Amino acid sequence: MSDTSLRMGQTRPEPAARPWEGAEIVLGVRDLRVSYYTPRGPVRAVNGVSFTLRRGEAFGLVGESGSGKSTIALSLLQLIKPPGRIEGGQALLDGKDILSLSEEEMRRLRLAEIALITQGAMNSLNPVMRIRDQIIDAWRDHGEPVNCREAEDRIRDLLRWVGLRPEVARMYPHELSGGMKQRAVIAIAISMRPKVIIADEPTSALDVVVQRQIMQTLRRIQRELGAAVILIGHDMGLMAQFVDRLGVMYAGKVVEVSPVRDIFKDPLHPYTQLLIASLPSLARKGQLQGIPGLPPSLLSPPPGCPFHPRCPFVMDRCRVAVPLLELKRPNRLVACHLYERDEEQA
Numbered sequence: 001m002s003d004t005s006l007r008m009g010q011t012r013p014e015p016a017a018r019p020w021e022g023a024e025i026v027l028g029v030r031d032l033r034v035s036y037y038t039p040r041g042p043v044r045a046v047n048g049v050s051f052t053l054r055r056g057e058a059f060g061l062v063g064e065s066g067s068g069k070s071t072i073a074l075s076l077l078q079l080i081k082p083p084g085r086i087e088g089g090q091a092l093l094d095g096k097d098i099l100s101l102s103e104e105e106m107r108r109l110r111l112a113e114i115a116l117i118t119q120g121a122m123n124s125l126n127p128v129m130r131i132r133d134q135i136i137d138a139w140r141d142h143g144e145p146v147n148c149r150e151a152e153d154r155i156r157d158l159l160r161w162v163g164l165r166p167e168v169a170r171m172y173p174h175e176l177s178g179g180m181k182q183r184a185v186i187a188i189a190i191s192m193r194p195k196v197i198i199a200d201e202p203t204s205a206l207d208v209v210v211q212r213q214i215m216q217t218l219r220r221i222q223r224e225l226g227a228a229v230i231l232i233g234h235d236m237g238l239m240a241q242f243v244d245r246l247g248v249m250y251a252g253k254v255v256e257v258s259p260v261r262d263i264f265k266d267p268l269h270p271y272t273q274l275l276i277a278s279l280p281s282l283a284r285k286g287q288l289q290g291i292p293g294l295p296p297s298l299l300s301p302p303p304g305c306p307f308h309p310r311c312p313f314v315m316d317r318c319r320v321a322v323p324l325l326e327l328k329r330p331n332r333l334v335a336c337h338l339y340e341r342d343e344e345q346a
Helices: 003-008 069-076 103-109 131-141 148-161 166-170 178-189 208-225 236-242 260-265 270-277 337-345
Strands: 025-038 041-054 058-062 084-093 114-117 196-200 228-233 245-250 253-259 326-329 332-334
Touching: 025 069, 025 228, 041 069, 041 084, 041 228, 041 253, 058 069, 058 236, 069 084, 069 196, 069 228, 114 178, 131 148, 131 166, 131 178, 148 166, 148 178, 178 208, 196 208, 208 228, 208 236, 228 236, 236 260, 245 260, 245 270, 253 260, 253 270, 260 270
Parallel strands: 058 228, 058 245, 114 196, 196 228
Antiparallel strands: 025 041, 025 084, 245 253, 253 332, 326 332
């Protein structure tokens, strides 16, 4: 996987078998709504988001900054703090609604069943604790008895699993490079073998070579653990290389969900089409195409479809009616009035 292929938005070769296909659903998010309350009113950061995640699957959430991606990640671990508030919806992890759990129940669930790899590794690690002590803290916090010899062996194996030397265990975060810190964060996240790993822009602060190494490590660990991964980001090229299915977010809503190969071959939603068209291309050297306009304010979003002020195919109906996310093609969901018109003509 080269940097060129990442930036060109090429998808990885079709695997001979995809273990997630036909697998049971491990996480089902239904009508998730999250708001941040400000003196000017509530900001609807996540407004009725629904999606499913199968065992062993890599699912991507992509969109411009402010579309609600990271808010979803924090919501699924009940880490939304005031003035934020989870106002509705469900998140069913193996049939259990984790949004209805108490703080103590959720504390025990984090790391053990669902874990978060955060965007800034340095902000996630305690700067005055050695890496080994931070891993042991996670185990003790979940009631796992750990003696010294057993802990050393487990930590050594865990660090090797993420591509770090055993001596990293006795280092402080400031002694590690950016890539090493990110691997240490991954090691903590997988230390209790969770069913679901949420990676929130895990390579955003790294150079492209280290990005590739980190994503290869994450892919290998996912397969060995059999875990499902939600990858959050704005890099369509990175998504093309890593995920099996892709959810496109705009203004707090999911506007399209599709297998990643299909979404690059034939994007349905106009926003998705413009996102893919904005990728650099060798066929259009020197020509960069952006998306006209700006994302709407979530404090006072436009009526109807939130994308209609920027949409090249806007119709009168788009200005007054919010489109629903519905199945319009096999295995493909899209929220767009264009496809309602196609159904009427058919």
